[in-house]
Amino acid sequence: MRGSxxxxxxxxxxxxxxxxxxxxxxxxxxVLFIMCLTGTLTVFKDEIGRxxxxxxxxxxxxxxxxxxxxxxxxxxxxxxxxWYLTAPHAHQNVVQATYDSDGAYLxxxxxxxxGAPVARETLGGEFFYRLHFELELxxxxxxxxxxxxxxxxxxxxxxxxxxxxRIFKDIFTFRPAKGQRSWLxxxxxxxxxxxxxxxxxxxTGLLTLASINLPWGIVAGYGTDVAAMYSDLAPGSVTRAAxxxxxxxxxxxxxxxxxxxxxxxxxxxxxxxxxxxxxxAVVVVYPSDAKAIGYMPGEVSFDGVTGRMIKGWxxxxxxxxxxxxxxxxxxxxxxxDVTRWLYFLGGAMLTMAIATGMILWTVKRRERAPLSLGNxxxxxxxxxxxxxxxxxxxAFLIANRLLPLDMAARAEAEVSVALWSASGAVxxxxxxxxxxxxPLLLGLLxxxxxxxxxxxxxxxxxxxxxxxxxMLLAVAAALAPVILRHVRRRVAAAxxxxxxxxx
Amino acid sequence: MTVSARRHTGWRYRxxxxxxxxxxxxxxxxxxxxxxxxxxxxxxxxxxxAVAVATMIAYPVxxxxxxxxxxxxxxxxxxxxxxxxxxxxxxxxxxxGQPA
Numbered sequence: 001m002r003g004s005x006x007x008x009x010x011x012x013x014x015x016x017x018x019x020x021x022x023x024x025x026x027x028x029x030x031v032l033f034i035m036c037l038t039g040t041l042t043v044f045k046d047e048i049g050r051x052x053x054x055x056x057x058x059x060x061x062x063x064x065x066x067x068x069x070x071x072x073x074x075x076x077x078x079x080x081x082x083w084y085l086t087a088p089h090a091h092q093n094v095v096q097a098t099y100d101s102d103g104a105y106l107x108x109x110x111x112x113x114x115g116a117p118v119a120r121e122t123l124g125g126e127f128f129y130r131l132h133f134e135l136e137l138x139x140x141x142x143x144x145x146x147x148x149x150x151x152x153x154x155x156x157x158x159x160x161x162x163x164x165x166r167i168f169k170d171i172f173t174f175r176p177a178k179g180q181r182s183w184l185x186x187x188x189x190x191x192x193x194x195x196x197x198x199x200x201x202x203x204t205g206l207l208t209l210a211s212i213n214l215p216w217g218i219v220a221g222y223g224t225d226v227a228a229m230y231s232d233l234a235p236g237s238v239t240r241a242a243x244x245x246x247x248x249x250x251x252x253x254x255x256x257x258x259x260x261x262x263x264x265x266x267x268x269x270x271x272x273x274x275x276x277x278x279x280x281a282v283v284v285v286y287p288s289d290a291k292a293i294g295y296m297p298g299e300v301s302f303d304g305v306t307g308r309m310i311k312g313w314x315x316x317x318x319x320x321x322x323x324x325x326x327x328x329x330x331x332x333x334x335x336x337d338v339t340r341w342l343y344f345l346g347g348a349m350l351t352m353a354i355a356t357g358m359i360l361w362t363v364k365r366r367e368r369a370p371l372s373l374g375n376x377x378x379x380x381x382x383x384x385x386x387x388x389x390x391x392x393x394x395a396f397l398i399a400n401r402l403l404p405l406d407m408a409a410r411a412e413a414e415v416s417v418a419l420w421s422a423s424g425a426v427x428x429x430x431x432x433x434x435x436x437x438x439p440l441l442l443g444l445l446x447x448x449x450x451x452x453x454x455x456x457x458x459x460x461x462x463x464x465x466x467x468x469x470x471m472l473l474a475v476a477a478a479l480a481p482v483i484l485r486h487v488r489r490r491v492a493a494a495x496x497x498x499x500x501x502x503x
Numbered sequence: 504m505t506v507s508a509r510r511h512t513g514w515r516y517r518x519x520x521x522x523x524x525x526x527x528x529x530x531x532x533x534x535x536x537x538x539x540x541x542x543x544x545x546x547x548x549x550x551x552x553a554v555a556v557a558t559m560i561a562y563p564v565x566x567x568x569x570x571x572x573x574x575x576x577x578x579x580x581x582x583x584x585x586x587x588x589x590x591x592x593x594x595x596x597x598x599x600g601q602p603a
Contacts, residue, residue, distance in 0.1 A: 016573050020527075155566045162570070203562060210558050217557040220540035221550050223601055232551035319552025323559060 018163040024156040028149040038132040040347030045125025046091035060112035062087035062268040063256040069095040072115030077101040083273040121410040147213035190353035197346035204330035236313025238301035242275040250307030259285035259300040294324040384429025387441035392422030394448035401455040439486035446476040527572035530585035535565040537592035544599035
């Protein structure tokens with residue numbers, strides 16, 4: 001082959017890139033589908049949280065809400081090693097708290113005025129956020145799997161570009177109802193139209209898990225002394241060991257006022273309290289990252305017992321800022337509403353590109369020859385996963401409305417409902433023939449979205465509630481013609497099957 | 504010669520794909536990791552900045568190596584190329600030494 005013409009080499013290269021695109025997309029495609037769908041929902045995680053806590057309407061300033069939260073935690077958490085609090089902001093009215101009490105790690109939304117957990121105990125949008133990169137697997141396996149999937153995604157994106165002959169033309173090409181051709185056109189349009197977003201979000205996503213998927217820069221620079229790296233990275237964040245001697249926590253409000261003076265424009269974003277109630281207590285205050293793309297633009301640490309400032313830091317080292325900016329691009333906390341809708345749209349397109357790619361794999365092979373056992377299995381798994389993951393998400397919302405408010409471990413029960421619903425759908429997808437599985441499970445998804453919107457309740461006029469109900473109904477409406485086509489095809493196919501037996 | 508230029512059956516083809524996959528997965532990660540390590544030790548910035556920037560720069564290296572592994576003219580050449588680059592990067596990082 002050494003002497004072959006350049007055109008032949010280019011075609012061969014294109015083919016091998018198409019091969020690589022297919023396999024890297026397929027291997028962890030279902031994991032990527034889960035990550036992209038939940039990541040897309042995470043863009044509006046605060047609004048989802050608002051929808052899931054309709055009774056909590058109180059609003060307080062970030063500082064007041066944090067003071068209320070710490071007061072409640074002082075009285076109600078036992079033997080904590082740390083409280084990690086996110087202050088309310090424009091999109092969210094509760095304090096998001098993660099803390100340990102009696103050895104159990106808890107995530108609760110705290111009322112901004114009373115500081116107590118809100119009545120309707122739920123993870124809210126945090127469920128989707130965690131699922132997006134932890135995949136309901138124990139640390140560090142979920143994050144490692146997510147990292148591996150993201151790396152596959154990056155390779156699939158780049159090889160997808162190389163495999164294409166006419167990238168620009170693909171944006172405007174769609175030939176409906178032509179089997180493989182249509183799926184390919186749809187897959188290409190979805191992939192190409194938002195390609196810069198897809199590459200950006202995959203690359204920045206990998207970076208958010210850098211300490212676990214690419215720690216070798218840290219190892220080369222710091223050896224095994226990771227603590228030194230973290231203290232260099234955030235010099236204003238002081239760490240101290242607990243002494244075991246009890247001491248009350250100093251009032252938080254003056255610390256927040258001091259921190260606010262350093263932050264200037266940016267409101268209080270997060271407050272971490274380490275070793276509360278111990279003489280080794282430290283309070284670290286971070287500004288909100290809603291005003292700038294860069295993540296964590298500085299911090300101030302206070303002695304938790306005396307209330308005196310230990311150290312303050314404003315981040316302006318270019319290398320660190322660059323890293324934080326890239327990190328912040330993924331988190332999108334800086335984004336105004338229009339930008340967040342664009343993130344949502346880009347994420348939805350990537351999710352659909354993955355789904356169509358997975359379907360295309362079997363559609364393409366079926367048009368050439370009868371499917372192998374592996375591909376028949378894949379076809380069934382596709383049905384269950386591509387419908388089951390969104391069914392689980394909708395079931396999560398329905399459970400939020402139907403489970404009794406005073407139920408023990410209510411937030412965990414919501415998650416169980418979501419996971420069992422998704423598992424049920426995957427099982428149904430495996431057991432049912434595909435001509436039945438698709439319309440049935442898509443129908444179930446449309447139904448679940450409609451029920452969730454009705455339970456909203458549907459007459460809610462508060463903008464966040466209303467928008468979310470409408471989005472749920474829009475998903476159901478968009479699914480309707482697809483389901484209808486499946487049903488029609490099934491009805492039309494029935495007599496044909498009777499005449500020609502082994503197809 | 505690229506993967507799909509051969510017939511898609513037989514041990515020759517499978518061996519070809521297996522070697523390229525090895526170079527494009529384990530090899531690509533190795534090259535990416537060593538790029539991060541070398542840059543973290545050599546970039547002219549403070550230690551933490553060098554680590555942060557090195558990590559950022561290193562990510563695109565992995566897909567590039569993977570693609571190259573499947574485009575190289577032969578599977579052994581792909582493997583040797585990856586091993587050679589990894590060796591050079593490792594040597595560079597070792598010579599640079601851990602910054603104080």
